[in-house]
Amino acid sequence: xxxxxxxxxxxxxxxxxxxxxxxxxxxxxxxxxxxxxxxxxxxxxxxxxxxxxxxxxxxxxxxxxxxxxxxxxxxxxxxxxxxxxxxxxxxxxxxxxxxxxxxxxxxxxxxxxxxxxxxxxxxxxxxxxxxxxxxxxxxxxxxxxxxxxxxxxxxxxxxxxxxxxxxxxxxxxxxxxxxxxxxxxxxxxxxxxxxxxxxxxxxxxxxxxxxxxxxxxxxxxxxxxxxxxxxxxxxxxxxxxxxxxxxxxxxxxxxxxxxxxxxxxxxxxxxxxxxxxxxxxxxxxxxxxxxxxxxxxxxxxxxxxxxxxxxxxxxxxxxxxxxxxxxxxxxxxxxxxxxxxxxxxxxxxxxxxxxxxxxxxxxxxxxxxxxxxxxxxxxxxxxxxxxxxxxxxxxxxxxxxxxxxxxxxxxxxxxxxxxxxxxxxxxxxxxxxxxxxxxxxxxxxxxxxxxxxxxxxxxxxxxxxxxxxxxxxxxxxxxxxxxxxxxxxxxxxxxxxxxxxxxxxxxxxxxxxxxxxxxxxxxxxx
Amino acid sequence: xxxxxxxxxxxxxxxxxxxxxxxxxxxxxxxxxxxxxxxxxxxxxxxxxxxxxxxxxxxxxxxxxxxxxxxxxxxxxxxxxxxxxxxxxxxxxxxxxxxxxxxxxxxxxxxxxxxxxxxxxxxxxxxxxxxxxxxxxxxxxxxxxxxxxxxxxxxxxxxxxxxxxxxxxxxxxxxxxxxxxxxxxxxxxxxxxxxxxxxxxxxxxxxxxxxxxxxxxxxxxxxxxxxxxxxxxxxxxxxxxxxxxxxxxxxxxxxxxxxxxxxxxxxxxxxxxxxxxxxxxxxxxxxxxxxxxxxxxxxxxxxxxxxxxxxxxxxxxxxxxxxxxxxxxxxxxxxxxxxxxxxxxxxxxxxxxxxxxxxxxxxxxxxxxxxxxxxxxxxxxxxxxxxxxxxxxxxxxxxxxxxxxxxxxxxxxxxxxxxxxxxxxxxxxxxxxxxxx
Numbered sequence: 008x009x010x011x012x013x014x015x016x017x018x019x020x021x022x023x024x025x026x027x028x029x030x031x032x033x034x035x036x037x038x039x040x041x042x043x044x045x046x047x048x049x050x051x052x053x054x055x056x057x058x059x060x061x062x063x064x065x066x067x068x069x070x071x072x073x074x075x076x077x078x079x080x081x082x083x084x085x086x087x088x089x090x091x092x093x094x095x096x097x098x099x100x101x102x103x104x105x106x107x108x109x110x111x112x113x114x115x116x117x118x119x120x121x122x123x124x125x126x127x128x129x130x131x132x133x134x135x136x137x138x139x140x141x142x143x144x145x146x147x148x149x150x151x152x153x154x155x156x157x158x159x160x161x162x163x164x165x166x167x168x169x170x171x172x173x174x175x176x177x178x179x180x181x182x183x184x185x186x187x188x189x190x191x192x193x194x195x196x197x198x199x200x201x202x203x204x205x206x207x208x209x210x211x212x213x214x215x216x217x218x219x220x221x222x223x224x225x226x227x228x229x230x231x232x233x234x235x236x237x238x239x240x241x242x243x244x245x246x247x248x249x250x251x252x253x254x255x256x257x258x259x260x261x262x263x264x265x266x267x268x269x270x271x272x273x274x275x276x277x278x279x280x281x282x283x284x285x286x287x288x289x290x291x292x293x294x295x296x297x298x299x300x301x302x303x304x305x306x307x308x309x310x311x312x313x314x315x316x317x318x319x320x321x322x323x324x325x326x327x328x329x330x331x332x333x334x335x336x337x338x339x340x341x342x343x344x345x346x347x348x349x350x351x352x353x354x355x356x357x358x359x360x361x362x363x364x365x366x367x368x369x370x371x372x373x374x375x376x377x378x379x380x381x382x383x384x385x386x387x388x389x390x391x392x393x394x395x396x397x398x399x400x401x402x403x404x405x406x407x408x409x410x411x412x413x414x415x416x417x418x419x420x421x422x423x424x425x426x427x428x429x430x431x432x433x434x435x436x437x438x439x440x441x442x443x444x445x446x447x448x449x450x451x452x453x454x455x456x457x458x459x460x461x462x463x464x465x466x467x468x469x470x471x472x473x474x475x476x477x478x479x480x481x482x483x484x485x486x487x488x489x490x491x492x493x494x495x496x497x498x499x500x501x502x503x504x505x506x507x508x509x510x511x512x513x514x515x516x517x518x519x520x521x522x523x524x525x526x527x528x529x530x531x532x533x
Numbered sequence: 534x535x536x537x538x539x540x541x542x543x544x545x546x547x548x549x550x551x552x553x554x555x556x557x558x559x560x561x562x563x564x565x566x567x568x569x570x571x572x573x574x575x576x577x578x579x580x581x582x583x584x585x586x587x588x589x590x591x592x593x594x595x596x597x598x599x600x601x602x603x604x605x606x607x608x609x610x611x612x613x614x615x616x617x618x619x620x621x622x623x624x625x626x627x628x629x630x631x632x633x634x635x636x637x638x639x640x641x642x643x644x645x646x647x648x649x650x651x652x653x654x655x656x657x658x659x660x661x662x663x664x665x666x667x668x669x670x671x672x673x674x675x676x677x678x679x680x681x682x683x684x685x686x687x688x689x690x691x692x693x694x695x696x697x698x699x700x701x702x703x704x705x706x707x708x709x710x711x712x713x714x715x716x717x718x719x720x721x722x723x724x725x726x727x728x729x730x731x732x733x734x735x736x737x738x739x740x741x742x743x744x745x746x747x748x749x750x751x752x753x754x755x756x757x758x759x760x761x762x763x764x765x766x767x768x769x770x771x772x773x774x775x776x777x778x779x780x781x782x783x784x785x786x787x788x789x790x791x792x793x794x795x796x797x798x799x800x801x802x803x804x805x806x807x808x809x810x811x812x813x814x815x816x817x818x819x820x821x822x823x824x825x826x827x828x829x830x831x832x833x834x835x836x837x838x839x840x841x842x843x844x845x846x847x848x849x850x851x852x853x854x855x856x857x858x859x860x861x862x863x864x865x866x867x868x869x870x871x872x873x874x875x876x877x878x879x880x881x882x883x884x885x886x887x888x889x890x891x892x893x894x895x896x897x898x899x900x901x902x903x904x905x906x907x908x909x910x911x912x913x914x915x916x917x918x919x920x921x922x923x924x925x926x927x928x929x930x931x932x933x934x935x936x937x938x939x940x941x942x943x944x945x946x947x948x949x950x951x952x953x954x955x956x957x958x959x960x961x962x963x964x965x966x967x968x969x970x
Contacts, residue, residue: 321704325608326708329708357615357617361617364650366649398704398707401708502704505702
């Protein structure tokens with residue numbers, strides 16, 4: 008005995024039959040569409056368990072590459088069984104499926120249409136619209152005798168075009184688990200790989216009784232979201248889990264996070280991350296930017312010496328006065344400064360006033376604050392730009408010669424970096440030093456033309472949280488082409504300064520270095 | 534004739550520390566010599582506002598060219614004023630004095646920025662600094678003792694100093710050192726009242742020969758009292774402490790030592806007179822500390838009475854548990870011909886060489902045993918008294934100071950008046966001019 012529950016129209020003139028028959032799932036007879044005098048094999052089909060059927064019965068879905076014509080007699084054959092098709096598939100059948108199908112059938116359909124044969128099969132918006140209410144109805148926990156799944160978080164960050172789903176999945180002793188993440192976003196469904204057994208979850212020891220608990224039963228799915236879409240709709244994630252029997256749980260609507268908050272949550276998750284295979288990472292991809300492909304041998308020096316300083320002041324706010332005085336003592340000509348801060352605190356303002364009153368302070372031009380200035384920022388286009396942390400300026404020697412040397416330097420940028428301990432520098436050339444720069448992320452002072460910083464808005468698309476991280480990325484990209492002149496600083500000790508925002512700032516730098524480290528690892532691997 | 538400005542971190546009419554007293558004494562001497570001079574005692578004392586100063590009043594003139602300048606607070610770590618207007622006000626006032634020589638005692642309450650800007654504004658003037666403690670080296674009130682343990686510290690380093698101050702990172706100390714080295718470079722002449730302090734600054738990085746050693750000057754010493762072995766026998770049992778209620782002065786150690794000398798070492802007739810501290814203050818600072826019956830608290834005393842008061846006792850005890858520099862009480866004891874028992878460290882060890890006795894700091898048992906040993910020994914007291922040489926008097930101090938100024942002026946001529954006015958590179962060995970030991 009067999010029965011057709013739904014006959015669904017598919018894109019490309021295809022058709023899906025959803026039904027059941029009185030045979031066990033393992034038997035799996037041949038599925039054919041009988042049409043006129045002939046029959047056609049199903050393009051794809053799937054048999055599955057259904058809780059609503061008596062033992063010995065199985066559900067099925069089958070996709071055929073043709074649709075019966077109007078008034079044409081058609082039937083489905085399952086081995087020796089034959090069932091007449093009730094009618095030609097209609098668009099409203101999808102809504103009918105959403106309204107009436109048992110979970111087993113719904114999941115089987117979803118699996119088959121979205122990710123059968125290891126490929127993603129896009130669905131028309133109309134079908135997605137029909138499916139969406141049912142998808143959104145699932146809770147964040149599901150359990151069957153064969154497995155259980157739960158979701159803890161789903162964050163995404165529009166600025167990074169990245170998201171991450173985290174949860175856990177426990178399977179039965181004798182059943183392997185496979186999982187796929189289905190993302191509903193902007194009237195489209197997409198599927199994403201899930202990293203099973205990728206997070207330490209020792210807290211599941213009690214929950215895991217009855218399942219094959221391992222301690223690393225956490226799952227996560229880093230999502231690389233396309234740019235420029237979905238501004239108005241929160242993505243919604245659903246996990247399709249198969250463990251003998253498929254079932255669904257929803258991660259729910261993703262919570263949009265600000266960059267720093269998102270980075271903090273990612274870094275927190277990374278603490279528990281157990282990469283299931285080499286190269287897996289929770290972090291967003293960083294594509295090393297290629298600033299201005301045109302090679303310019305010389306930075307034209309302005310008639311009067313002047314330097315624009317991008318200063319990451321990592322001393323006490325009141326100590327900025329000393330740093331600015333240090334600049335006026337060591338740099339010739341006029342100096343303008345962008346303090347890489349959101350705003351000037353009262354102590355910073357007092358320090359700036361103090362520096363202006365100090366000997367040499369009359370050469371200080373505009374001092375502004377901006378956390379992520381770009382190359383088109385006022386006053387930066389015609390002057391060499393010097394980037395440094397205060398701690399580097401005060402402790403590294405030789406940096407003050409960099410701006411003047413730009414006029415005679417063939418490279419696009421010059422970097423003076425702290426030589427990390429145990430780094431053999433004997434006859435290190437630019438290539439060797441560039442490698443150290445990429446690998447060790449040492450403290451550095453850099454001088455470069457403003458255009459290296461990119462155009463307005465370029466920072467928005469970067470996953471880097473800090474100006475320093477962004478600049479490191481750009482210098483690494485330039486160094487790939489041999490366009491950076493590196494020098495190593497041999498001072499005995501360069502003490503790190505303090506972060507103006509404490510732990511939050513430290514995390515931002517750690518996040519950026521993690522991104523850059525990953526980029527470097529991928530570069531080596533490739 | 535040169536015009537001189539003497540600037541101290543406070544005024545002796547407000548506080549009675551050795552630095553401001555030495556500074557004001559020199560100022561008075563300059564006035565007596567007819568040298569045009571000003572004294573500027575800085576104060577940030579909030580009690581002074583409203584009580585001594587009217588609304589908007591910043592300068593109080595206490596006598597001829599004798600001023601107190603009121604400013605706001607200062608960050609002891611950075612040695613800079615919290616408010617820019619305080620720096621500007623101080624600079625303006627100093628410039629208005631139009632001095633040829635600006636002699637500072639302490640940077641504290643004056644401000645590093647004030648010094649830098651004064652140097653730039655007056656490249657032709659001589660800038661002199663007397664170092665009275667280790668504030669440039671140590672952020673812990675310049676005492677070079679660790680926090681919170683109170684152990685003696687023998688040298689600053691970014692990591693060690695960050696260990697003392699949880700709120701600071703090592704880089705803060707790198708920056709602080711650079712700032713204060715820069716400030717010291719602004720001076721034509723650096724004076725240390727002790728060799729010990731000079732050595733500490735040289736270990737810290739000030740070039741050798743940059744600091745001259747010149748002891749502070751005291752008023753001329755009175756003639757020695759006529760004494761016999763009989764009067765000395767009584768006097769030898771009399772000990773005294775002169776100082777303030779500061780934990781590092783070690784009064785608690787001395788009180789314990791007195792108890793130990795009396796109860797365990799048999800010096801039953803020994804007595805201790807405490808000047809500068811009341812019994813109530815001592816009990817408040819050290820609740821539960823046993824104060825023996827043979828201790829008398831004499832309360833506050835006037836600085837000009839110190840020598841006469843000291844001459845009445847057999848031994849002066851200086852039990853400080855920090856390094857000290859050149860304690861004025863030791864100079865005063867020399868003027869009074871009173872031998873000193875002092876901790877065997879730093880400026881105390883240096884300044885009691887030859888005529889004093891020394892014991893480990895913070896050890897009441899060793900100190901008590903030593904007190905008991907000399908108590909009742911008139912011959913030993915006489916022997917130590919004979920070894921005492923009078924301290925440098927103010928006239929001698931001024932003569933040496935004058936020679937140092939001339940030497941520094943010769944070393945600097947011709948003066949270029951550069952932007953930063955860094956002076957360190959062109960120093961002669963000034964210690965040779967100071968008649969140092």
